[in-house]
Amino acid sequence: MESDSAVKSTFWYDKFEKESCRNWDIFYHKNQQNFFNDRNYLDKEFPELLRPATTPPEVFCEFGCGVGNALFPLLEKTSLSLVGFDFSKRAIECIEKDPKYLANQSRMSVSVADLVLDPIPTYPVSPHLGSLIFVLCAIAPEHHVPVMTKIYEHLQP
Numbered sequence: 001m002e003s004d005s006a007v008k009s010t011f012w013y014d015k016f017e018k019e020s021c022r023n024w025d026i027f028y029h030k031n032q033q034n035f036f037n038d039r040n041y042l043d044k045e046f047p048e049l050l051r052p053a054t055t056p057p058e059v060f061c062e063f064g065c066g067v068g069n070a071l072f073p074l075l076e077k078t079s080l081s082l083v084g085f086d087f088s089k090r091a092i093e094c095i096e097k098d099p100k101y102l103a104n105q106s107r108m109s110v111s112v113a114d115l116v117l118d119p120i121p122t123y124p125v126s127p128h129l130g131s132l133i134f135v136l137c138a139i140a141p142e143h144h145v146p147v148m149t150k151i152y153e154h155l156q157p
């Protein structure tokens with residue numbers, strides 16, 4: 001028979017898992033774009049992001065993009081076409097209201113989707129490059145391999 005503490009921890013595990021999307025929505029409702037720092041280091045860590053522009057431009061996807069702390073610096077520093085999605089509707093609404101997004105809709109597009117439950121949104125051109133910044137740590141470990149497989153299959157070779 002399962003011990004009391006095992007039953008309790010299964011209860012909390014299932015509860016956090018079930019309410020994860022709602023909890024992130026609450027988080028972004030409270031914090032909007034004021035919590036995470038912009039990831040201004042991405043082009044330094046990954047110089048391939050600064051490859052010369054191509055026609056059509058290469059597509060970069062941030063899987064679990066939150067309020068755009070990775071996407072917005074890439075908008076300024078690179079010539080990539082940027083797409084992203086997050087399961088928090090509030091996070092995506094924050095991006096959609098941002099003047100930088102509104103001024104660059106030909107280069108940037110975001111949507112709401114759950115990496116675990118939904119198919120990855122399709123774009124006119126499949127992403128060549130992608131990142132998951134501080135996202136896997138927000139997803140239960142048993143979903144990591146299926147999520148990474150889904151992403152691998154979605155990216156261009």
Ligand SMILES: C[S@@+](CC[C@H](N)C(=O)[O-])C[C@H]1O[C@@H](n2cnc3c(N)ncnc32)[C@H](O)[C@@H]1O
Nearest residue numbers: 024064065066069087088114115116133134138
């Ligand atoms: C720590 S934040 C990082 C956000 C962004 N990548 C950044 O660098 O600022 C983790 C993000 O993962 C998103 N997330 C967690 N689980 C997700 C899932 N199953 N599908 C899509 N997004 C998810 C959350 O809504 C949140 O925006």
